[in-house]
Amino acid sequence: MRMPEKNIAAAGALVLAAFSTFASARTIAVAAGDGAQARLQEALIAAQPGDTVQLGAGRYMLDDGLSLDVDNVTVRGAGMEATVLDFSRQKGAGEGLLVTSDDVTLRDFAVEDAHGDGIKSKGADRIVYRRVRVTWTGGAKETNGAYGIYPVESTGVLIDGAMVRGASDAGIYVGQSRDITVRHSLAMGNVAGIEIENSRNALVTANTVTGNTGGILVFDLPGLPVMGGGNTVIEKNLVIANDTPNFAPKGNIVAGVPRGTGVMIMANDGVLIEGNTLEDNPTAQVMVVAYPKPFEDKRYNPFPRNVTVGANAVSGGGNDPQLPGAAELKGAFGGALPPVLWDGLGKPGEALSVTGSLPGLSLNLPAQGASPELARPALLKADAPVRKVDRKTVGAPAALEARIAR
Amino acid sequence: MKRLLLLAAAALALAAANAPGAATPVSDAAILGDSFPQTLGAFGFFADGAAQKPAPGVVPYRLNTPLWSDGAEKLRFLYLPPGTKALARGEGLLDLPVGAALIKTFAFPVNGKRTLIETRVLLHRASGWVALPYRWNEAQTEARLVLAGDRVTLTIQGGQVIDYAVPNKNQCKECHALSGVVTPIGPKARNLSATWLGTLQRAGKLDAVPAVAQRVPVWEEREKAPLALAARGYLEANCAHCHNPQGSASNSGLDLRWEQDDAYRYGVMKRPVAAGRGAGTFEFDVVPGEPAHSILPYRMGSTEGGIAMPELGRSVIDLAGSDIVTRWIAAMKR
Structure with missing residues (x-):
C-alpha cells in the first residue's frame, strides 16, 4: 500500500503511517527525495513489532548508516532494481544497514556503494533476506566494502533470491550462526561468492556463483567466540568460472584464497558437496584444506573432518592453478589438475571422502601450517566412508519459508 | 584546579x-x-x-x-x-x-x-x-x-x-x-x-566506596602513569564498550576491557576476523614493537568509513589517543 508521492508532499508529512487491514500491523511509507536519511531512519525507529516500513521506488541518497532495532519488522522496497539505497556519500558507520533485532524481513530493495559492509545483521535471529541486492558499482576494487549480506551471531537465517556484486571479502557471508539457508541467489565479482564461517547447519543450494575469486567457501577459524563449524550441505549450485584475481586487502583470511577456486572447505566437521555444476574454475573445482596458520586457541581443530564430495557435474577447470609448482603439476597431469584438491591434512579415513568418480590430487603436506613448498603431490585416494551430514538439522527453520510465501 | x-x-x-x-x-x-x-x-x-x-x-x-x-x-x-x-x-x-x-x-x-x-x-x-x-x-x-x-x-x-x-x-x-x-x-x-x-x-547516595586495586589513570596526567596503564585506560574508555564479549563487536573476538589480561584477547598477535579492508595490509591487531604493522593504530589513524575505529562518534583523528597506543605497542617486547 505505497502512498502516491505527491500526496506525501501535499501532506507535508515526511513519514506517513497508515493502518493496513490488520489492525495491529501498520505500514509506514517512506519515499525517496530530500531528507531521505532522517525520514527513513525515523521510520525504522518508530516502527513497532508487526509493522512494515514500505520504501517507494527511487534512489535514496543517504549520508549515514541506517539501523533497525525493533523485532518483527519488514522493510520492503518496490523491487531490487526500483528501490535503491545509495550510500556513495556515506560519512559514517561501519555498514549501510545494520539490523540488531529478531524476526526481521528485508526484501525487494538494493544497497549500493556502502563504505563498509552492505547489510549487517548481528544477533538478529530468524532473519529473512529476500530479493535483496547489494552492489559496489565500480567493479572489483580493494576499496569496496567487505561483506555484501552479512548475518552474524544469529540462529535462523534465510537468504533467498539475493544478488551481490563487488564485495572485497565475501558477497554473502554468514558467520558464527546456525540453521541457515542460502539459495536462489547470485554472487558475482566478489572475492568470495558465498562464505559460511564458524557456522553450523547451513544449506547452500541452487545459487549461481560466478566471476568471483573463490565461489563457495566453508571456513572454520580459531579465536572467535563461536567455533565448531560444520554439518553443512552445498548442493545444486552453479559454480562457474570463478577466475577474478584476488582483490581482498592483504590482511584478510580470504586474501589467501587462490584465484579460480570453486568450492573451498577449510577445517569444519561435516560438509557434503553434491549435485553441483562445477565448471571452469582454473585452480580447483573443490579444495579441502586445514587452517594453514599458527594458532593458540586450544578449543580449535584446524583439520577438515567428515567432508564428502559426492556426485557433481564437472567440466574444465584446473588449467591455471595458483599453486607453487603449478607448471610441473599441470605437466604431470596432462595440462590440467584433477577437480578435487586436498592438502592431505587430517586423519585418513576421517578427513575426506570422494565418492562418485571424481579424480583428485593430494598435496600430502607433512603437518598443519607446513609451507606448500613441502608438498609431495600424489593422486588422491579418499574412498573411505566418513560420517554423513545430518540433513534433518540442516537449513533455516520452516517458519522463515512461510514468511516469504505471502 | x-x-x-x-x-x-x-x-x-x-x-x-x-x-x-x-x-x-x-x-x-x-x-x-x-x-x-x-x-x-x-x-x-x-x-x-x-x-x-x-x-x-x-x-x-x-x-x-x-x-x-x-x-x-x-x-x-x-x-x-x-x-x-x-x-x-x-x-x-x-x-x-x-x-x-x-x-x-x-x-x-x-x-x-x-x-x-x-x-x-x-x-x-x-x-x-x-x-x-x-x-x-x-x-x-x-x-x-x-x-x-x-x-x-x-x-x-x-x-x-x-x-x-x-x-x-x-x-x-x-x-x-x-x-x-x-x-x-x-x-x-x-x-x-x-x-x-x-x-x-x-551524602548518602552510594552505599559504600568500592576498593579499587588499580585506577584508570587520569588522562591529563597520563605522562606520569606507566605507559601500558595509560594506553589500556584509553582502550577501555574508547573501545571496550563494543569490544567486549557481550558488546556490539563481540564477533570480532577482540576484548579491549581494562580487566582483560590475556594479551591475545586484547589483540597481541591476534588475526582479524571480519575486518575487511579495515585490516589494511596487516595481519595482526597488535604486533609487539611494531605499531606501523599493527591494525589497531592503523584504524585509529583513519577517518574513512569501513576503516576508521571507533565507527561512531569520531570524524577526525584523536592524535593524543593514537600516540599513546602507538607508543604502548612500540614499547612492547617482541
Whole structure:
C-alpha cells in the first residue's frame, strides 16, 4: 500500500503511517527525495513489532548508516532494481544497514556503494533476506566494502533470491550462526561468492556463483567466540568460472584464497558437496584444506573432518592453478589438475571422502601450517566412508519459508 | 584546579539535594514514563541549561580517562531520585536504581565561546535503560529530541571543519549495549576518583566506596602513569564498550576491557576476523614493537568509513589517543 508521492508532499508529512487491514500491523511509507536519511531512519525507529516500513521506488541518497532495532519488522522496497539505497556519500558507520533485532524481513530493495559492509545483521535471529541486492558499482576494487549480506551471531537465517556484486571479502557471508539457508541467489565479482564461517547447519543450494575469486567457501577459524563449524550441505549450485584475481586487502583470511577456486572447505566437521555444476574454475573445482596458520586457541581443530564430495557435474577447470609448482603439476597431469584438491591434512579415513568418480590430487603436506613448498603431490585416494551430514538439522527453520510465501 | 571545582560542585549539589525540605525540580515522571520527551527541558535536569548549571540533586562528575569524541568538551551529570542510592559493585559499573539518569552534554568552542551541541540522556526506566539524544538550538535556550540523529558542521581547534554526528537512538544503543540490551557504559568505579565516590557516599547516595586495586589513570596526567596503564585506560574508555564479549563487536573476538589480561584477547598477535579492508595490509591487531604493522593504530589513524575505529562518534583523528597506543605497542617486547 505505497502512498502516491505527491500526496506525501501535499501532506507535508515526511513519514506517513497508515493502518493496513490488520489492525495491529501498520505500514509506514517512506519515499525517496530530500531528507531521505532522517525520514527513513525515523521510520525504522518508530516502527513497532508487526509493522512494515514500505520504501517507494527511487534512489535514496543517504549520508549515514541506517539501523533497525525493533523485532518483527519488514522493510520492503518496490523491487531490487526500483528501490535503491545509495550510500556513495556515506560519512559514517561501519555498514549501510545494520539490523540488531529478531524476526526481521528485508526484501525487494538494493544497497549500493556502502563504505563498509552492505547489510549487517548481528544477533538478529530468524532473519529473512529476500530479493535483496547489494552492489559496489565500480567493479572489483580493494576499496569496496567487505561483506555484501552479512548475518552474524544469529540462529535462523534465510537468504533467498539475493544478488551481490563487488564485495572485497565475501558477497554473502554468514558467520558464527546456525540453521541457515542460502539459495536462489547470485554472487558475482566478489572475492568470495558465498562464505559460511564458524557456522553450523547451513544449506547452500541452487545459487549461481560466478566471476568471483573463490565461489563457495566453508571456513572454520580459531579465536572467535563461536567455533565448531560444520554439518553443512552445498548442493545444486552453479559454480562457474570463478577466475577474478584476488582483490581482498592483504590482511584478510580470504586474501589467501587462490584465484579460480570453486568450492573451498577449510577445517569444519561435516560438509557434503553434491549435485553441483562445477565448471571452469582454473585452480580447483573443490579444495579441502586445514587452517594453514599458527594458532593458540586450544578449543580449535584446524583439520577438515567428515567432508564428502559426492556426485557433481564437472567440466574444465584446473588449467591455471595458483599453486607453487603449478607448471610441473599441470605437466604431470596432462595440462590440467584433477577437480578435487586436498592438502592431505587430517586423519585418513576421517578427513575426506570422494565418492562418485571424481579424480583428485593430494598435496600430502607433512603437518598443519607446513609451507606448500613441502608438498609431495600424489593422486588422491579418499574412498573411505566418513560420517554423513545430518540433513534433518540442516537449513533455516520452516517458519522463515512461510514468511516469504505471502 | 578544574577537578577541584568539579568536586566542589558535586558536593554542593548533593548538599542542596539533601538539605531538609529541599525539593529537586527534576521530573521523575519524565524519566520513568513510557514516552520520549520532546525537549531536554522536560526533565528539569538543569537550573540553567545554557550555563550547564545542574538542578539540585543532579551531580556533576568526570571520568579519569574519558571517551574522546572529536575533541568535544563533555559535561557529565548523575541524577538519583530522592530516597535512592547507587550500589557499589566492585571496580565496575555503579548499580544505579530505577529512576536514575545519566546526562552528558557535548560542547565545542565557537568564536571563543563554549557552545552546547547536544545532550544525551540515559534513563533507567522500569522496563530498562533508554538512550535519547537532544540537539541544542542556536540560542542555547533548549535542546530538542533528535531520534534520527543529526549532522552539524563545526569548526574545531586548529580551524578544521568537521561534520559532527549526533547519533540516532539506535546508534546510542550500538555503544551502550550488552547482549543486545541498553546498558550504561559507565561510570565504573575504577574510572572515577576516590574523592568523588567518597563525596557521594557521605551524602548518602552510594552505599559504600568500592576498593579499587588499580585506577584508570587520569588522562591529563597520563605522562606520569606507566605507559601500558595509560594506553589500556584509553582502550577501555574508547573501545571496550563494543569490544567486549557481550558488546556490539563481540564477533570480532577482540576484548579491549581494562580487566582483560590475556594479551591475545586484547589483540597481541591476534588475526582479524571480519575486518575487511579495515585490516589494511596487516595481519595482526597488535604486533609487539611494531605499531606501523599493527591494525589497531592503523584504524585509529583513519577517518574513512569501513576503516576508521571507533565507527561512531569520531570524524577526525584523536592524535593524543593514537600516540599513546602507538607508543604502548612500540614499547612492547617482541
